[in-house]
Amino acid sequence: MRPSNGIYCVMILALISAGTRLWAHHSFAAEYDGTKPIKLNGTVTKFDMVNPHSWIYIDVKDDTGKVVNWKFETASPSNLYRRGFKKDTIKSGMQVTIEGYLAKDGSPTANGQRLHMPDGTVIILGTEVNPG
Amino acid sequence: MSAIILFLLLMLQAAAPRITAPGGGNLADNGPKIDLEKAKAFKPQRTEFGHPNLEGIWQPRTSGAAYSVLPHPGGFFLGQGSETGIVEGGVLPYQPWAAEQVKYRRDHVELDPTGHCHYEGIPHALYFTFQIIQTASKIAFVHENMHAWRFVYLTGEHPKDYSAWMGDSRGHWEGNTLVVDVANNNDKSVFDMAGHFHSDQLRVVERYTLQDANTLIWEATLTDPKVFTRPVKMRFPLVRAPKDFMIMESGCFEDERDQAHLKDAALPDNHYNEEHEKEKK
Amino acid sequence: MHRILLFLMMPAVLLAQAPYKAPRTSDGKPDLQGIWIARNAASFDVTEIAEGRTIPYLPEALEREAKADRVDPVAHCAMPGIPRIVYMPFPFEIMQRPGLVVFLYEYLHNHRVIQTTQRDHVEGIDLFLGDSVARYEGDTLVVDVTNLGSRTWLDSARHMHSDQLHVVERYTRTGPDKIQYEATLEDPQTYSKLWKIAMTLHRITEAGFELREQECLEGDDGRAIHPFYRPASKS
Numbered sequence: 001m002r003p004s005n006g007i008y009c010v011m012i013l014a015l016i017s018a019g020t021r022l023w024a025h026h027s028f029a030a031e032y033d034g035t036k037p038i039k040l041n042g043t044v045t046k047f048d049m050v051n052p053h054s055w056i057y058i059d060v061k062d063d064t065g066k067v068v069n070w071k072f073e074t075a076s077p078s079n080l081y082r083r084g085f086k087k088d089t090i091k092s093g094m095q096v097t098i099e100g101y102l103a104k105d106g107s108p109t110a111n112g113q114r115l116h117m118p119d120g121t122v123i124i125l126g127t128e129v130n131p132g
Numbered sequence: 133m134s135a136i137i138l139f140l141l142l143m144l145q146a147a148a149p150r151i152t153a154p155g156g157g158n159l160a161d162n163g164p165k166i167d168l169e170k171a172k173a174f175k176p177q178r179t180e181f182g183h184p185n186l187e188g189i190w191q192p193r194t195s196g197a198a199y200s201v202l203p204h205p206g207g208f209f210l211g212q213g214s215e216t217g218i219v220e221g222g223v224l225p226y227q228p229w230a231a232e233q234v235k236y237r238r239d240h241v242e243l244d245p246t247g248h249c250h251y252e253g254i255p256h257a258l259y260f261t262f263q264i265i266q267t268a269s270k271i272a273f274v275h276e277n278m279h280a281w282r283f284v285y286l287t288g289e290h291p292k293d294y295s296a297w298m299g300d301s302r303g304h305w306e307g308n309t310l311v312v313d314v315a316n317n318n319d320k321s322v323f324d325m326a327g328h329f330h331s332d333q334l335r336v337v338e339r340y341t342l343q344d345a346n347t348l349i350w351e352a353t354l355t356d357p358k359v360f361t362r363p364v365k366m367r368f369p370l371v372r373a374p375k376d377f378m379i380m381e382s383g384c385f386e387d388e389r390d391q392a393h394l395k396d397a398a399l400p401d402n403h404y405n406e407e408h409e410k411e412k413k
Numbered sequence: 414m415h416r417i418l419l420f421l422m423m424p425a426v427l428l429a430q431a432p433y434k435a436p437r438t439s440d441g442k443p444d445l446q447g448i449w450i451a452r453n454a455a456s457f458d459v460t461e462i463a464e465g466r467t468i469p470y471l472p473e474a475l476e477r478e479a480k481a482d483r484v485d486p487v488a489h490c491a492m493p494g495i496p497r498i499v500y501m502p503f504p505f506e507i508m509q510r511p512g513l514v515v516f517l518y519e520y521l522h523n524h525r526v527i528q529t530t531q532r533d534h535v536e537g538i539d540l541f542l543g544d545s546v547a548r549y550e551g552d553t554l555v556v557d558v559t560n561l562g563s564r565t566w567l568d569s570a571r572h573m574h575s576d577q578l579h580v581v582e583r584y585t586r587t588g589p590d591k592i593q594y595e596a597t598l599e600d601p602q603t604y605s606k607l608w609k610i611a612m613t614l615h616r617i618t619e620a621g622f623e624l625r626e627q628e629c630l631e632g633d634d635g636r637a638i639h640p641f642y643r644p645a646s647k648s
Contacts, residue, residue, distance in 0.1 A: 028209040029207075029208055029209040029210065030241040031241075032208075032209070034207070034208030034209070049538065049539065051382055051383040051384060052249065052382070052383065052384040076382050077382075077538055077539075078276065078380035078381060078382050078538070081380070081535070081537070081538045082380075086536065086537025086538060087537050087538055087539060088537060089537070101208075180439050181439075187510070248630070249490075249630075250630060251522075251626075251628055263526060265508055265510055265513065265515055265526070266510075267446075267508060267510075272508060272515060272517060274515070274517075274524050274526055278522075279492065279521075279522065279523055279524060280522055281517050281522055281524045283517075283623070283624070285623065288621065288623070291623075291625075294625065296625070296626035296628075297626060297628060298522075298626055379526055380540075381492075381540045381541060381542055383491075383492060383541065
């Protein structure tokens with residue numbers, strides 16, 4: 001989506017000032033493939049702001065018109081909250097683009113890293129930003 | 133073939149542990165430099181009941197101990213890596229059978245207890261922000277991760293017939309240092325995600341000393357005669373959190389949806405270095 | 414003659430009715446510290462401690478409840494919420510420091526570290542134990558709790574609520590070993606009006622009593638395991 005004013009606003013200020021250590025509570029390296037980055041555009045169907053990791057679900061249409069529901073794993077609710085990402089920040093029906101890393105098991109699952117909002121804002125989704 | 137050998141040699145080279153000078157220095161790469169002499173000379177503020185005041189929210193600087201307490205490369209879900217790790221000497225002196233277990237656990241990541249939302253234990257729970265609250269008879273450590281807490285009792289003895297994920301902690305003051313003896317540990321908590329485990333014989337003696345008003349030093353001696361060949365020393369600094377930082381709620385029970393993707397999963401081969409001290413002859 | 418007797422008895426009667434004055438913490442607040450426990454059946458059914466023994470449900474809320482999931486969230490190791498964690502049959506400890514009151518619950522190692530200085534509630538996040546802000550009103554600690562989400566039950570009898578639930582708790586020492594706990598609950602999507610619960614919290618006076626680790630693990634079959642390590646003897 002083209003940002004309305006051409007400026008990306010990265011909402012990590014609260015995060016940097018807090019110096020919060022973020023991490024995967026178990027090995028994401030075993031579950032996701034660092035050599036397979038993906039970037040998908042789709043319509044939000046669900047956002048579960050749950051512990052230990054939140055999940056964003058989007059319907060993605062492929063070239064044939066077939067729709068697949070993808071799920072993206074994100075940081076925990078409290079860490080999303082510190083970045084300004086609240087429970088109603090994204091809503092069903094919103095068009096978003098999410099960058100992440102593909103799950104190794106071939107399912108439509110990825111580890112979410114960056115969320116591009118309709119207004120051009122970019123939100124860091126990943127569990128790993130500031131090693132402590 | 134020679135390319136493969138060269139590659140392996142390069143990997144081994146990168147894997148060579150860096151031995152740090154004993155007794156000083158910051159074992160973790162990031163964060164303030166530990167200066168034990170400065171800490172000895174520092175005069176901390178005291179609570180109204182006369183103890184050194186360690187209260188506040190502390191943010192550890194372990195450079196990725198949650199991934200591995202030993203030196204490890206940076207990379208995909210490894211953070212920036214650590215040249216030193218938090219273990220003095222850069223090796224964990226596992227007995228041969230235990231070293232095999234570590235390898236097995238790395239090949240079966242679905243066994244990692246943190247992936248099953250299990251409690252973290254000491255020192256694992258200390259790799260993430262926590263809050264210290266003190267009274268004259270006990271000190272509370274409150275953690276955001278796993279909504280954990282433990283008491284360090286300044287009175288009483290370790291209970292018998294009791295084993296816990298967070299163990300049982302009894303502390304006393306030695307000068308300006310809080311010394312904590314953690315016993316009653318179960319064998320289920322782990323040190324990190326790299327397969328480094330311990331038995332129920334683990335005993336951790338921690339030392340908390342303020343180096344200055346905003347820097348806390350954590351040191352510990354770990355013994356576990358079942359898995360280690362000798363005691364292990366660990367060390368890292370912590371910095372005081374910004375004034376408006378709040379410990380928030382965090383749990384691990386609602387929807388651990390990763391397990392379905394972890395069956396027969398193993399960590400990538402070059403993810404961690406092989407670093408166990410060979411059994412001394 | 415009777416009048417003289419009554420006159421002589423007055424001071425005793427007045428004294429007997431004078432409210433208990435709790436000792437003070439080092440910064441002058443009513444001292445609530447110690448290990449406390451509820452001894453009632455509210456964790457089974459909260460109406461046991463409700464004013465009028467009833468909950469003023471809106472009819473549509475009762476219908477929603479009838480159709481809802483029948484599995485108690487705590488069976489999956491979820492945090493019990495407020496006020497349920499206060500009357501779970503497990504001890505908890507209160508610590509007070511200048512500017513803070515800390516609740517450390519044995520049940521599932523839950524905790525609340527609460528500011529006693531004014532701040533706004535957080536917005537846009539549901540928390541199982543809610544967002545608590547506290548203040549002292551005379552001898553009473555008042556805790557205002559919002560952001561409770563909708564996933565907790567008030568008890569195991571499946572009394573539910575919406576994410577509009579607002580709980581105001583009041584803790585008042587009424588004796589050396591007693592705290593009077595009262596809470597008001599309002600939820601415009603669930604209740605037709607504000608309602609109250611009240612109960613006594615009892616101090617655990619057993620010498621050497623300490624909280625122990627109480628954990629809940631999801632077993633392989635999806636059911637919770639509650640290993641509980643309280644030793645039978647006091648050793």
